[in-house]
Amino acid sequence: xxxxxxxxxxxxxxxxxxxxxxxxxxxxxxxxxxxxxxxxxxxxxxxxxxxxxxxxxxxxxxxxxxxxxxxxxxxxxxxxxxxxxxxxxxxxxxxxxxxxxxxxxxxxxxxxxxxxxxxxxxxxxxxxxxxxxxxxxxxxxxxxxxxxxxxxxxxxxxxxxxxxxxxxxxxxxxxxxxxxxxxxxxxxxxxxxxxxxxxxxxxxxxxxxxxxxxxxxxxxxxxxxxxxxxxxxxxxxxxxxxxxxxxxxxxxxxxxxxxxxxxxxx
Amino acid sequence: xxxxxxxxxxxxxxxxxxxxxxxxxxxxxxxxxxxxxxxxxxxxxxxxxxxxxxxxxxxxxxxxxxxxxxxxxxxxxxxxxxxxxxxxxxxxxxxxxxxxxxxxxxxxxxxxxxxxxxxxxxxxxxxxxxxxxxxxxxxxxxxxxxxxxxxxxxxxxxxxxxxxxxxxxxxxxxxxxxxxxxxxxxxxxxxxxxxxxxxxxxxxxxxxxxxxxxxxxxxxxxxxxxxxxxxxxxxxxxxxxxxxxxxxxxxxxxxxxxxxxxxxxxxxxxxxxxxxxxx
Numbered sequence: 001x002x003x004x005x006x007x008x009x010x011x012x013x014x015x016x017x018x019x020x021x022x023x024x025x026x027x028x029x030x031x032x033x034x035x036x037x038x039x040x041x042x043x044x045x046x047x048x049x050x051x052x053x054x055x056x057x058x059x060x061x062x063x064x065x066x067x068x069x070x071x072x073x074x075x076x077x078x079x080x081x082x083x084x085x086x087x088x089x090x091x092x093x094x095x096x097x098x099x100x101x102x103x104x105x106x107x108x109x110x111x112x113x114x115x116x117x118x119x120x121x122x123x124x125x126x127x128x129x130x131x132x133x134x135x136x137x138x139x140x141x142x143x144x145x146x147x148x149x150x151x152x153x154x155x156x157x158x159x160x161x162x163x164x165x166x167x168x169x170x171x172x173x174x175x176x177x178x179x180x181x182x183x184x185x186x187x188x189x190x191x192x193x194x195x196x197x198x199x200x201x202x203x204x205x206x207x208x209x210x211x212x213x214x215x216x217x218x219x220x221x222x223x224x225x226x227x228x229x230x231x232x233x234x235x236x237x238x239x240x241x242x243x244x245x246x247x248x249x250x251x252x253x254x255x256x257x258x259x260x261x262x263x264x265x266x
Numbered sequence: 267x268x269x270x271x272x273x274x275x276x277x278x279x280x281x282x283x284x285x286x287x288x289x290x291x292x293x294x295x296x297x298x299x300x301x302x303x304x305x306x307x308x309x310x311x312x313x314x315x316x317x318x319x320x321x322x323x324x325x326x327x328x329x330x331x332x333x334x335x336x337x338x339x340x341x342x343x344x345x346x347x348x349x350x351x352x353x354x355x356x357x358x359x360x361x362x363x364x365x366x367x368x369x370x371x372x373x374x375x376x377x378x379x380x381x382x383x384x385x386x387x388x389x390x391x392x393x394x395x396x397x398x399x400x401x402x403x404x405x406x407x408x409x410x411x412x413x414x415x416x417x418x419x420x421x422x423x424x425x426x427x428x429x430x431x432x433x434x435x436x437x438x439x440x441x442x443x444x445x446x447x448x449x450x451x452x453x454x455x456x457x458x459x460x461x462x463x464x465x466x467x468x469x470x471x472x473x474x475x476x477x478x479x480x481x482x483x484x485x486x487x488x489x490x491x492x493x494x495x496x497x498x499x500x501x502x503x504x505x506x507x508x509x510x511x512x513x514x515x516x517x518x519x520x521x522x523x524x525x526x527x528x529x530x531x532x533x534x535x536x537x538x539x540x541x542x543x544x545x
Contacts, residue, residue: 174351175371176344177349178349178368178428180368180372184374188357188364192357192359
């Protein structure tokens with residue numbers, strides 16, 4: 001005979017006292033209601049905007065690739081150039097910073113310097129960096145190239161350093177035990193463990209950089225973003241639609257390619 | 267050939283992993299190192315090639331004081347000491363051949379090793395070793411595509427590629443099944459005999475140690491508590507090494523139903539007597 005259950009059970013709750021749980025829930029709802037009531041909606045602007053949105057979508061149905069083709073082509077070439085050069089420069093610079101920022105291979109002073117550089121490179125949003133570089137070097141793709149390089153360093157060196165910190169230490173020990181030098185240990189025991197992921201992350205960063213290149217163009221850093229901005233400023237929604245469709249197509253191609261690369265190198 | 271005197275290792279936390287360990291190993295002699303988990307076996311062999319820095323004491327390999335060596339000298343000394351690991355410690359994503367050639371890194375310049383252009387003599391030696399350990403057909407396979415026993419053979423070939431005088435072998439069979447364990451131990455002892463290599467073998471499995479290793483050193487809490495022939499491992503000796511346990515019990519002849527049953531072969535359990543009792 002199974003004995004009758006004498007205990008009940010429920011999963012542990014995040015906030016155990018019932019009154020406190022209810023109080024928190026009600027407080028959140030009241031705050032949400034108050035916050036929503038302070039948003040001032042200008043309904044006439046909304047209706048104008050909806051009309052414009054309608055025109056934008058109508059433009060999408062009739063994208064015009066030909067009217068400003070030479071502008072689109074130039075913007076696209078600039079964007080792709082920026083993406084590729086910035087990613088390459090970024091990877092080349094990210095590798096030494098990544099090595100220096102891994103606590104298990106770098107001495108403390110180097111670690112501190114590299115982690116600070118990475119923190120600075122990551123703390124500023126790309127658009128703000130782009131505004132700085134446009135102010136320093138003027139309008140055009142050079143500012144965009146610098147922006148994306150900084151962003152690639154921040155992204156890749158941090159992830160590379162974190163990866164290196166999590167490698168299998170036994171392999172490092174084994175290679176050190178053969179009498180190998182420091183850089184041989186890095187090559188055999190460290191690189192062989194992190195390079196596949198570094199390749200994958202780089203491929204991923206290429207498609208992020210391409211998308212970024214179209215955004216930072218809006219603040220003057222050249223590329224397809226600048227072309228898109230001009231088209232929108234002139235209310236040429238059919239041209240804008242053509243540009244957006246091209247961006248979407250290229251992003252999809254990049255994504256497919258990076259997925260394939262990651263699979264090959266895993 | 268290897269002389270260890272008064273070796274002590276104290277970790278930063280203050281725990282003494284090794285406490286005045288002394289023994290010597292002659293050329294061509296294979297020594298088994300047994301003891302409970304945490305007795306300092308791994309620390310001891312890592313002190314010999316200074317993967318772990320000893321706190322005090324003396325280690326001499328062929329009359330060279332290892333503890334006084336500077337970085338470059340230490341690297342050259344490490345070339346003479348091969349090491350084999352419990353979890354094999356192969357470079358998983360590299361090929362079998364690259365793993366074996368890694369044993370030559372100490373003799374190879376950085377750029378030569380970067381482009382994997384090892385001297386023809388090293389390549390020939392590596393091929394010979396792969397033939398000897400029976401893996402010549404897997405030469406271009408990635409190390410992570412091999413089975414456990416095959417991986418350990420690659421680990422052995424890598425250590426021998428160094429042409430060492432001494433092998434440090436850390437739990438060579440702990441990740442392997444019993445049959446593979448025996449064949450690996452047989453291979454190791456044969457190779458040591460062929461090449462007149464000295465070896466220190468950390469080993470958990472007392473029965474396996476007795477089967478293959480003529481001399482045993484017992485370590486408990488960082489001290490040598492036994493040093494003698496493996497035939498001298500009586501229940502009393504095992505108790506001084508591992509602590510009290512029913513050493514003569516065999517599986518099947520065990521009266522106590524709550525007991526683990528595998529004690530006679532499973533030295534591993536004896537380091538955790540409380541756990542066995544708690545079950």
